[in-house]
Amino acid sequence: MEEVIRKYFRCWLDKDVAAVKEIFSDDIIYSECYGPVYKGNGQIIRWFEDWNRKGTVLQWEIKRVIVTGNTVVVEWYFKCDYEGNVDGFDGVTIAEFDDDVKICDLKEFQSKAEHYCPYEG
Template sequence: MTSQHDALFAQYTQSWENKDLPQFLACLTDDIIITECYGATYISKTEAQKWFQHWTAPTENQVVNWEILAKFEDSLKNTDFFNWRFRYVYQNKASVFEGLSQVTFSDNGKITKIKEYEMAFDKTRPYLASK
């Protein structure tokens, strides 16, 4: 199932890059639960659709690139973990952050749950020895 999971998550991220609502919805079960790294939670395909449309409707909002950096899987729980870098423009402000999505798949090959976690893109080295 792992290559199917990879392809489905790639389809999900591409739907954001392309602002493609039908592609987005095709990835999800009707009872999808999506929890953003900011805490917002969308339960059901209807709520997920409203979120997607609200985010993508303004022309200035754009997912510029959603790059998958690494992938890990827990086949016993039908769950994969995707480490990524997310570049976007929201309300005319460009930004980037890194994160991880914990994605659970249904037996019929759709996404049933996503939990997102964020990590700051800019890294610091607070204990780097000074010269």
């Protein structure tokens, strides 16, 4: 499962729609961190192709991966250029896998705030 999730992150960096087609179950439910929900592999592919026409993922660094049962949790840093606006943020993905080792449910969560240590120094 960890290999599949790493492949998913790489496909955004490589703009590789063929990899996207292999990763998700037909009845995937994908919830992005800022609201949109995609249902089914067809919507995922359409979103991926639309997004990559307007944007480029500059960095999607995996900080930590936790695998438990059929669930993978990934802590990451994401940076992109979307229609000329460069932005980056920390986040977490929770992905559930089916018996065919395809992602059947994925939820992303974003940390918008800059992190700082108020009691240091």
